[in-house]
Amino acid sequence: MAEHLHITPIGNDGIYCLDTASWRVFRPVMDKEKCVNCGMCLAYCPVNAIIGTEDKKFEITYDYCKGCGICANECKKGAIEMVLEGGAK
Amino acid sequence: MSYIDVLREAEDMVTPGMSACQGCGGELILRTVLQVSGKNTIIGIPPGCMAGAGVVGWNYSNGLKIPVHIPLLDNTASFLTGLSQMYERKGRTDVNIVAVAGDGATADCGFQSLSAAAERNEKMLYVCYDNEGYMNTGYQRSSTTTLGSKTSTTPVGSVINGKQQQQKYLPLIMSMHGIEYCATGSPSNMADLVAKIQKGLAASKHGFAYLHVFSPCPTGWAYKPEKAIEVARKAVQCNVFPLWEMDHDGYHLNEIKKPITVAEFVKGIGKFKNLTEEQIESIQQAADARYALLKKMAQ
Amino acid sequence: MKEIRLHGRGGQGVVKASQIVVRAAVAGGKNGQFIPFFGVERKGSPVFGYLRISEEEIRRKMQVYEPEILVIMDDSLVGLPATYAGLKDGGLVVVNSVKTPEELQIPKNAGQVAIVDATGIAEELIGRNIPNTAMLGAFEKASGLVNEEFLFAEIEKAFGAVNRQAAERAYEETKIITL
Amino acid sequence: MGKKVVLTGNYSASEAAALCRPDLIAAYPITPQSSVVEYLAGMVHNGKLDSNLVQVESEHSACSVVQGAIAGGGRVFTATSAQGLALMFEPYTRMSTLRFPMVMALATREMTSPETVWSGQQDAMCVRESGWIQCFCDSNQEIVDMIIQGYKLAENKKVLLPVNVCYDGFYSSHLTEGVDLPLQEEVDQFLPPVHINHCVLDPENPFALDPLTPGPLMLKYRKSHLDAMEAALDEIEKIDKEFGDQFGRYYGGAISEYKTEDADVVIVTIGGMTGTGMDAVDLAREEGIKAGLIKLRFTRPFPAKRIAKAMEGKKAFAVIDRSVSFGWSTGPMYMETRAALVDADEKFAHFSVIGGLGGADISLDMILSTIRKLNVVKEEPGQKDTQWYMVD
Numbered sequence: 001m002a003e004h005l006h007i008t009p010i011g012n013d014g015i016y017c018l019d020t021a022s023w024r025v026f027r028p029v030m031d032k033e034k035c036v037n038c039g040m041c042l043a044y045c046p047v048n049a050i051i052g053t054e055d056k057k058f059e060i061t062y063d064y065c066k067g068c069g070i071c072a073n074e075c076k077k078g079a080i081e082m083v084l085e086g087g088a089k
Numbered sequence: 090m091s092y093i094d095v096l097r098e099a100e101d102m103v104t105p106g107m108s109a110c111q112g113c114g115g116e117l118i119l120r121t122v123l124q125v126s127g128k129n130t131i132i133g134i135p136p137g138c139m140a141g142a143g144v145v146g147w148n149y150s151n152g153l154k155i156p157v158h159i160p161l162l163d164n165t166a167s168f169l170t171g172l173s174q175m176y177e178r179k180g181r182t183d184v185n186i187v188a189v190a191g192d193g194a195t196a197d198c199g200f201q202s203l204s205a206a207a208e209r210n211e212k213m214l215y216v217c218y219d220n221e222g223y224m225n226t227g228y229q230r231s232s233t234t235t236l237g238s239k240t241s242t243t244p245v246g247s248v249i250n251g252k253q254q255q256q257k258y259l260p261l262i263m264s265m266h267g268i269e270y271c272a273t274g275s276p277s278n279m280a281d282l283v284a285k286i287q288k289g290l291a292a293s294k295h296g297f298a299y300l301h302v303f304s305p306c307p308t309g310w311a312y313k314p315e316k317a318i319e320v321a322r323k324a325v326q327c328n329v330f331p332l333w334e335m336d337h338d339g340y341h342l343n344e345i346k347k348p349i350t351v352a353e354f355v356k357g358i359g360k361f362k363n364l365t366e367e368q369i370e371s372i373q374q375a376a377d378a379r380y381a382l383l384k385k386m387a388q
Numbered sequence: 389m390k391e392i393r394l395h396g397r398g399g400q401g402v403v404k405a406s407q408i409v410v411r412a413a414v415a416g417g418k419n420g421q422f423i424p425f426f427g428v429e430r431k432g433s434p435v436f437g438y439l440r441i442s443e444e445e446i447r448r449k450m451q452v453y454e455p456e457i458l459v460i461m462d463d464s465l466v467g468l469p470a471t472y473a474g475l476k477d478g479g480l481v482v483v484n485s486v487k488t489p490e491e492l493q494i495p496k497n498a499g500q501v502a503i504v505d506a507t508g509i510a511e512e513l514i515g516r517n518i519p520n521t522a523m524l525g526a527f528e529k530a531s532g533l534v535n536e537e538f539l540f541a542e543i544e545k546a547f548g549a550v551n552r553q554a555a556e557r558a559y560e561e562t563k564i565i566t567l
Numbered sequence: 568m569g570k571k572v573v574l575t576g577n578y579s580a581s582e583a584a585a586l587c588r589p590d591l592i593a594a595y596p597i598t599p600q601s602s603v604v605e606y607l608a609g610m611v612h613n614g615k616l617d618s619n620l621v622q623v624e625s626e627h628s629a630c631s632v633v634q635g636a637i638a639g640g641g642r643v644f645t646a647t648s649a650q651g652l653a654l655m656f657e658p659y660t661r662m663s664t665l666r667f668p669m670v671m672a673l674a675t676r677e678m679t680s681p682e683t684v685w686s687g688q689q690d691a692m693c694v695r696e697s698g699w700i701q702c703f704c705d706s707n708q709e710i711v712d713m714i715i716q717g718y719k720l721a722e723n724k725k726v727l728l729p730v731n732v733c734y735d736g737f738y739s740s741h742l743t744e745g746v747d748l749p750l751q752e753e754v755d756q757f758l759p760p761v762h763i764n765h766c767v768l769d770p771e772n773p774f775a776l777d778p779l780t781p782g783p784l785m786l787k788y789r790k791s792h793l794d795a796m797e798a799a800l801d802e803i804e805k806i807d808k809e810f811g812d813q814f815g816r817y818y819g820g821a822i823s824e825y826k827t828e829d830a831d832v833v834i835v836t837i838g839g840m841t842g843t844g845m846d847a848v849d850l851a852r853e854e855g856i857k858a859g860l861i862k863l864r865f866t867r868p869f870p871a872k873r874i875a876k877a878m879e880g881k882k883a884f885a886v887i888d889r890s891v892s893f894g895w896s897t898g899p900m901y902m903e904t905r906a907a908l909v910d911a912d913e914k915f916a917h918f919s920v921i922g923g924l925g926g927a928d929i930s931l932d933m934i935l936s937t938i939r940k941l942n943v944v945k946e947e948p949g950q951k952d953t954q955w956y957m958v959d
Contacts, residue, residue: 004149006784006791007727008666008766011146011775015154018106018143039093043279044318046109046117048124052097064105068112068307069315082315129770146778156768158638158776161657164631167623171591171635171643172768174619178590178641184770202631205624407743411573414745420573422743426599426685426926447842449705449738451928 020047024067026082030060034079041071041080092283099124104152109142112314114304114321115218117276119144119189122216123155125286130185131156131172135165135199137191138306139218141225163198165190166206169213177212185290186213191304192233193223196259207266210296214289218304221256228309228360232257235329236375237368238360240309245363255375260301261383264335269296272334275303277322281332281343288336303330311359320358327354328380329372333387342387351376389442390533391452395471396461399431401520404546406439408524409534411542413441416535421446434465441533459527460484461506461519466492482527482562484519489565502530504562506554513554521551525558568814569747576739579707579746580646580672580732581606583714585616586754587670590641590761593621593632597651598684599736600674604646618644626651630658637667638768638776642718642761644669648736649676649690656694662729663698664792665777667766668721670714671699673733674740675838675889677925685926686736688838689890691866692899698792700726700799701867703838704734707746712816715749718758719806725798727765735839735889737926742839749814757813796868803865821870823862824877826852830859832941833878834920835886835904837863840929844887847934856942863900871907878908883916883945885937885954889923897921897953905950916944922956929956 004010030041037057042050049065050058060071060080072080090098102123109116115138123130134140134157144152145159160168165188173186195203195217203215222240223229230240233256239245243252264271270292274282282302289298303324305317312320324330325343327350332343351373355361364372396402403424410420421440427433438452439459454474463485465471475481478499484506485492494501504526506519514521521543528536536559544552574582581603584592592611594604610616619636623629626647633643647655652673662669677687691701700720704710710732717730734740749757768776780788804820811817825845827833836844841862851858861877861884863870878884886905888898895902897919905911920937923929933956944951 005765006787007795009777009780009784009788010766011149011151011778012773013149014151015104016143016147016150016152016778017104018108020106020108023111039097043093043096044117044276046113046120046317048101048103048105048120066111068317069313070112070318073315074318131768131770143779146775148778148780148784151773151775151778153775154773155770156773156776158768159778161631161661164627164634164658167628167631168635168638170621170628171593171632171637171641172639173635174591174621174632175636175639175641178619179639201624202628205628208624209622407573410743410745414571414573419745420743423738424741426737426741446744448846448931449735449742449839450843450930453930 020064020066021062024065024085026067026069027062027085028060028065028067028069028071028080029083031079031081034077036077038076040074040076044070044074046070092280095283096121096124099127102128102154103144107142107144107152109138110308110314112307112317113138114276114306114317115139115220116142118216118218118302118304121282122187122189122286123153125283126185126187126290128155129183130187132187132189133158133160133165133169135160135190135194136162136225137194138220138225139189139191162194164202165194165199166211166215167202170206170209170211173212182294185293188213188215190215190217192217192219192221193231196232196257204266207263207268207297207299210268212293212296214293214298214300216300216302217259218302220304220306220309222309224306224309233259236372237364239363240360250365250368251363258379260299263299263301266297268299269293270298270334270336273301273330273332275321275325275330275332276305277318277325278332285334288334309360312357316357323349323354327351328376329354331380331383333383340383340386342383389440389444389446390457391455392439392441392457392459393452393455394437394439394459394461395465396435398433398435400461401518402435402437402461405520405524406437408539408542408546409439409441412534412539415538415542418443418534419446423449423451434468436470455479457482457531459523461523463487463492480530482523482530484523489567494567498567500530500564500566502526502562502564504558506558509554509557509561513550513557521547522554522558525555526562529559529562530564568753569749572746572748573743574707574746575602575741575743576707576710576734577602577674577741578606579710580714581610582748583711584644584670584672585610586749586751587642587644587715587718587758589618589644591619591621591633591636591643592645593623593629594645594647595623595626595629595651597626597648599676599740600646600648600651600672603672603674626655627658630655630662633669634658634662634667637669638766640763640767644671646672646674648674649678652690652694653678659694660697665766666727666792667729668727668763669729670717670721671729671731672714673731674736675733676736683925686738687889687924687926688733691731691733692890695867698728699867700728700730700865702730702732702865703863704732704739705839705841705862707739707742707744708816709818710734710739711746711748712810712814712818715754715758716806716810720799720802722761722763723802726795726802728795728799733838738839753813757810800868800870818864820873821865822873822877823864825860825862827859827861827877829857831857831882832938832945833859833861833881833884834934834937835861835863835884835900837866837887837889837900840887840889840923843929843931844934847931847938850931850935851938856938858938866900869903869907874904874907875909878915881915883941885918885920885941887920887922887929887934887937889929891921912949914948916941916947916949916951918951919953920956921953927956927958
């Protein structure tokens, strides 16, 4: 259906994707020292912006993170801090 | 495999960039359900926040990596009935037939077709993400909206204060349809939720499986996005949203040893700011009665 | 083309009987058409239907206003104005009764009346007042419109041997009076 | 060829649907359609028909369930009437705009109010802008033949549209007559198994069925739909010929004509009134009136060119509608027939006829009165008053 004959409306030209990273005002920053690798941040991230690494650790990716702050709020160890985007690192 | 490992390993079937609000419970539920069900799934997502957020695609593109259709607001269970029966007829029972629908499409105008599909025990997993209202269109009340809630159709007026009715408690109604599996879930209790999605998918091979999931909505409920999971957790802890399941062995309740009060739950949530003492007491009584009933049923 | 109107009461089998006539007609190479009365049929309420038998194709799909034959399944219906309405001059009235033509108020323009105690036959043979199959026997005797063997066979196919017996007995017992 | 059976209109629809080997049937009972679904249920429950039968709770779901089954690649069937059609309007419109091929029997019935369960074509006329193909039958034989042809038309790659096979409630649905029922192998030869791939949801070929679509694209989809309707006009003729060649029954395509060749005055009929109309034409000819008849077999797509051609050289026409067009004080098919005839007011004397509403009879005398009226006004072009077939 690549030629899209305009018979039945069909979406098969790849994935519809928004730049949701641009929504972010605050950026979650993980303190790897405090992190105990419990994975709660991964479980609760609505965007799946947190991934498991090969060494069984967790890492925040920023390509689509909307900066909602759930990960920081839920982290029992306080290992994630929300930092103003464009502000001082 | 722990649920964290399940989620860590599973491929995300949803577009990485979808226009659900910051801290959206629906987005978390959709991604989680599809991570568990995997690639071999066809999903129906009726009009509502999730469909509105672009996961049924735009122009010529798809918002998911699996086949998706946007049924009508009121026919998701019927549409999936036909699809499910065709897949069984073709001998492809390995394909998961799943719905992820809001409470409007489920408890209100979609209820007739849902109830009928449940009564016929059609083979599918129907997940309702219940954010207690029509959030995609600016938060109009639904039948699952909590008493007293301030919505755009139940405003806080000088004469009438928010929604005047208690919520319809749909999951228990669904469980009485003689279906294969029925459960409530909350994203705050992720281990429980993942296990119930797995059980629901397994049950959907034999009949109707229904999952009613609390879906925190920062925008409609008016609280800060980062509080989403916290709000969902408190809803569970105060027995406004008890977690239970019904399978072939009967009802099973996640007991709350020391429940918090409804007053504690509603604190800090904008749509409850206007609640009177009487309204809070009334919600408390409804929650207590519901919990007591479920406890009896689970004995 | 012969146009026939049937009168009966809900539960007496007007529709089934008429459909059997159509089947017998078609089996015999003729054309048949039956349109039931479109009411809210309830047991006991007066019902009627329109039956057409023809050598030619039957095209019209409409009520029968001027029947050549009336089939009346229950003689308590003869008092209703609709029952004899429009009967063609010289037409035939087939009626389930033990009464005389006078008592049945047969209209003056009728040519023939065929009377049979279909209820009696039905109660004796079937055990209930379902006079439709016996009435088919009377109808066939008086009209000869369809092949009687086909008719009896269709009755047996639809309702069993006892009903065929009822039809055959009515065929024998029907009194035809030329007026 | 075929076997002679005696059936009601509804049973004819059921038998024909079964011969088309539907994968799935979902229907909800409603007067006067109920015996269609009862009969099919009997066939499935007795093992005579291998179809999934879904006992739905409403027409809305009937239409939705079959929609899901088409999205699963199946051939489906449903049937309804009046209020049921109104209830299924939402998925009904979506069926055609998703270009899902299927056949639905419609035992036409008057729309309430006043409360009624009887015949009339208002239900079909109400949904004629819903993108479905609409065909109207006059006999039980035609019901059988058009359901079989319907699938062929619906699944035609140039068409890909759902087809409504309409027949009059009671006057056809409950009418018993002889029917030449094709044999299964004959139907199998005419109608190959369904093979649609333009809309089938499958994890092996994932896509979004019906993504959100903005106006500029919407225009393309609508134009494509209209093009398919236009193409259907040709395919209807071809399928009629193909069917006729195999089964010996030709219907003339989108319209059929009766004694129009030398006619001065023409009545246009729709559905079950047609046979009565032909009898009326014959009687009128005995009176010396050169009468003819055009039977509108398809109302969507509307066979405008065929009608214009059939009307060439005629003097007058009347269209008998078993429904009304609120707002025009005429019947809807009268308006459309008139629209199909350029300069109708200069060329023809014409008027609309409305009758048979709510189960009222359309009799030979009524149609004859229309023909006589046409004959009187035939030399005075222009629109005349609407004739109502009142029954007192």
